[in-house]
Amino acid sequence: MAKKNTSIKAQIALTDDPKRRQPRSGHFNQESYVTPATLEIIQTAGNRQAVNVPITVFANGHDWSSLLPSQHVEVTGRLATPTPGDLVAAILLVQGPPRVLTPPSPLQTAAGSLRSGLRAASATLPTDQRGLLPGLVVGDVSRMDPQVSSDLKEAGLSHLNAVSGANLAIVAGAALALSRLIGLSLPVRAVFAAIAMLAFAVVARPSPSVLRALLMGLAAAIALGTGRAKDGLAALSATVLLLVLFAPELARSYGFALSVAATAGILILAPRWRDRLSSPKAEDDTGDQNNTRVPYRFPRWMAEALAVPVAAQVAVTPILVLMSGQLTPVAVIANLLVAPAVAPATLLGFGAALVAPVWPGGAELLVVPAGYTVGWIIIVARWAVNLPFATVPWPGGLPGLGLLLLAVAVAVPILRRRAWRAVAVTVAGAALVAVLVIRPIVGSWPPKGWLMVMCDVGQGDGLVVAAGPGRGIVVDTGPDPIIMDRCLRRLGVDDVPLLILTHPHADHVNGLPGVLRNRRVGAVVVSPQRTSARAIAHLSATLERRGIPEWTASPGTRWRFGPSELAVLGPDPTLGEMHGQGEGSAINNSSVVIHVRWRSGSVLLSGDLETEAQDELLRRTAVRANILKTPHHGSNRQSPAFLAAVGARAALISVGADNDYGHPALSTLAALRRLGATVYRTDQSGDLAIVEREGRMAVIPRGP
16 A cells, blocks of 8 residues: 555554654745654545554644654555665655544653653753753753754764663662662662663653663663672673564664664773773783883773763764764763763753642752753853864765774774884874864964855855954855854854845745854844745744844945945835746845945845846846856856846855756856856855955855
8 A cells, every 4th residue: 555655544553752853945834743653544445444553654733743652543644655674564644633532641641741841841941951951851852952953963962962871870870879868678779770760761752772771771770689790791782682672673773773882882891991091000912011000090980981981982983984974083072071961960850850740830940950051061062063173074884884994903003002102192193283273274264354255055045244353244044054053153253233135935044043043133134025925924923033123125225344335236126026937936036136345346145036137137237246146056047148247257156066956057157157257166165255365355265
C-alpha cells in the first residue's frame, strides 16, 4: 500500500511526543510535526484491516502539539514508502486534524504534566535560557532557540541539548545521597535510586542515550544492592546487546553509537589518563626509568576533570568523522568549562518539574538559579564557536575515517618518545601562534574600515552597511537566522538603527530572528507595495510583538548613518503590481531599491527586481553606481539597458552553491563581463566586503 501511495483512514497509537519541525522556506504560521507511532487499523474503500506495525507520521496543525505518547487517534492520510534503511513499515502523511480516541495513560499524563510544568516555569527566563533548560533536564526542545542549538553543536556540546546518561547519573546520585542522609539501608538505597532512574527516564522519554544509561544504571544499582563488584565495561556490553536485541533500530542510530562510544572511552581511557596525570611518577612507554617523572602533577580531582572529557571526545571522534566530516578541537575546552553547571542545572530543573504541578510559584523560584547555570553554558558555547578553527573540516565517511586512523598511527609513536614529543609540541605551538596571532593580523575579517558586507547567506540576500562603530544598517536577512546572526557577530554589529526588507520572500526575510537576537533594531522599512498579504501580516505581527516601528518609504527618502548615505529609488507607491513571467515576479518587482553613497563611491542595492521593474526604474531616475548588487541573484530576467545604465565596475551576486534555480544565469554573467564589470559571487568567495583604498572602492572576498 505504501508503494502505491494509498489514501487511508487509520487508527494509530503514538509512541513518542510529536516533535515540531522547522518551517520550510516561504511557509509562515504553519506548525508541522513528526512523531513515531504504531499503525493499528487501516480503512480503505469499505475494508477494515487490523495491523500492528511501526510508522512515522508527518502532520500539520497545532492540535498535534498537545498529544502525548500512548494516545490513540484517528487520522486520514496517504501512505508513502519509508527511507531505505528505516525500520518502519511506512510513512503516513496526515491530512487534516486528528480525532482523539483515548486519553494518555496515567503514567504518561503525569510525565506530560511534569514536562509542561517545567516548560511553563521556564517561561520567566530569557528566550535562549527558557529553551535550553527543559532540553537539558527532560529533553523537551520544543522552545529551543535554533541559534543556541547550532552553537552547542559546533562547540561539541550538543549532548546538552538533549537528555543523556550524565543527567540520569546526576539524578541517581542525588537519590542515593538523599536516601543515605535519611539513614536507609544499602539495599533500600539501591531500590530508591532505581525508582528515581525509572521515573526520570519516563519523564525525559527513552532516547537511545537514556536507554543505555538506564540499563547501565540499573545494573549498577543491582550490584550496589547485592554488594557485588561493579564492572562498568561488562555492564556496558550487556546493555548494548540487550538494547540491540529488543530495539534493533538502535543499531543504525548515531545517537546510540555516540553514547556508547563516549561511555566506553570514559570507562577504558579516562582512569588510565587520570592516574598518569595525578601520579607523581609514571613509567615512560620506552621503559627508560630515567624518564619516569611527569613534569607536572595535577590534583586528582583536576586530573579526572581533564581525563573524562578528553577520553569521551577521543572515543566519539571516529563516529563524528563518519557523521559530519569535521573535527571539533574546541569541544574538550568547552566541556571542561560547562561541566560545573550541568549538575546544578539538572537538579534545579528536575526539582522545578516535580514542584510545578502543585506549586507553580515555587517552580519559578527554582528555575531562576537554574537559568544562571544554563546561561553560563550558552556563553561558553557562543565563545567557543567564535574561536579560530573551532571546527576543522575533515573528509567524511570511510575515507575520512581511514585518514584519521593514519594520523593516529603516525602521532602515537611520536608522542611516546620524549625527544619527539618536544619537537611535536614546538611545531604545534608555532602553528597555534600562526593561527591565533599572525593570521588575524595578516588576513583579519572583517577588513578594517569596511563600508558594506554582503553576507554569504546561501540562496538569498543579507547585506550590512556601515553606520558607525558597532552599528550597521541591514538590508534583507537571508533565509537562515543562524547564518545572519553569525555574520553580524563577525562584523561586531550589536545595534541596527535601520533594517530594510526589500520584499517579503523567505530568502530575504526568514533570517529576521537572527538580526533581532540580542540587538536593538530602531525601525524596519518595507515595500509600500503590499504584494503578499500573508507574509506581510506575519512580518508585521513579529515587529509589533517586539515593539519595532514598521515604515514604508517613497522614492526620494534619505537617511545618513555614520559614513553612509542612503536614498530610496523605488518602488513608486502610485504604481500597481508589476507582473512578470514567474509566479513570484510581482513580489520581486515590488523590491525596495536603495542607492548607498560614500565619500569614495556608491553601490546600487536592487533587491530582486526583474526586467519590467528595472526598465520602469530606468525611465524614472538615473541609476549610476560604482558597484551593483545584481538583481535577483543573477537570474536571466535582466534588462540589458538597465545593466548598461548603472555602469558598475563590479557586480556582487548573492547566491547559494548548487542551487536549483539556475542562478546566476550564464547570460547574465556574460552581459556583466561585456560591460566591463568584475563579478564576485558569495557561492565562490563567501562574504564580500566593500572597502575604501586610496580614495577608491575595492571589493575584498573573505574566501578564496
